[in-house]
Amino acid sequence: MGGEIIRNVLRLIFLILIQGLIVNSLDLWQGYILPSVYIFGLLMLPITTPRIMYMVIGFVAGACVDMFTNTLGIHASACVFMGFIQPLFLRFLAPREGYEVGQRPTLQDLGIGWYITYAGILALIHHTWLFFIELMRFTPFFYTFGKILLSTLATLVLMVLGQYLIYSPTDRRKK
């Protein structure tokens, strides 16, 4: 259990650094697409995490990303909102017999269809909250909406590819 916590914390720190130092300056399509890869660390939290912890961890992680972008509060609020929805959504997506003990919310453990629904919708919620809070208004609606969709897609692609690269199928059998 202790190892699990350390692994999750290290993963989050690593992803926040990647987000702050590399992804934020990628400048895809003149900055129109802006993936948030660090939410992978939040989506990877164990299924048994207490509900409050999703929000607290989200707040801290979001605030760390905010420190890089000088936008204190924006990412934090988006992550808290996602952390609020996340456990509800996990329950909604649970297989009929419930999750097995030790099952992780990953592509390898629960299949690609499950993962894309899980990560895709939560990433969409996160980006929607993020970009509209950032603007503080709804005015360039379709412009922002396109930005949300494309950024979510980019985030999802990166997360799926990342999992194929990092976690090999043999990993699962060892477990």
Add this chain to the structure above:
Amino acid sequence: MRSLWQLIYRYHIFLVFLILEVLAIALLVRNNNYQRATFVHSANKITGNLYEKRTEIAEYLKLQSINAELAKENARLRTVSKPNYLQLTDNLYMYEDTLYLLRYEYISGRVINNSVNRPNNFITIDKGSTNGLKKEMGVVSKGSIVGIVKDVSDNFASVMPMINTNMSVGVRLKRSGETGEVTWDGRDPSKVMVNYISRSANPLKGDTIITSGFSTYFPEGILVGTIEDFRIPEGENFYTIDLLLSTPFHQLSYIEVIHNLLSDEQLELEQRQEGQDGG
């Protein structure tokens, strides 16, 4: 009382959610008022140093183009340097010039972090209060406008660039002199908008827009951009002008901070005037 505790327990998750959201939004709103908590600022030590390390690596890879840029700048400066001029008269030489007073000083700096993809972008530079930087100083790059220093720490400063939706700068048409105001709508980092240029002006596509020099941030005549398109919206008395920024915010590497030596004097006078009007 017991039922109250039961109620709180029942909705404690939602309550935590509300508290954290209110906290985040409160931070955000404070942030928008520019009273940013300095301890979580990109000018702070941790992220500042991390950004500097990254810039060192990135700059190593960019050395060639930076060299070319500097060489060009050198050549330009060399042509205006003193040995290139003939001295026509040698009977007038002043040690303490009473005719001219130095008003603007330039402090050069390096961009160590730069964003262009958000509605409220910021630039972090590697000069801070130890180098004489203060809040509210203008920043330019090769003679064209970059932004205004918003916050300084010992060794870093963060600059609010033109491409920040909270930014506005007084400008004028170079050709005919009408003044207006530049703002950014948060979309394209190469374009801004000029408002309040009076109807009587006669702008043309390609006209140059420069700083007005009214504020204490910038001297007059700093290049802002060129007119791409203009129109008068229905029922208004002012032009709305689309402006192509002359500063390439995507590829900023070196900047100069303008120290206005007389800014305190100007501000004090203006404030005194306002005080009298108010009273």
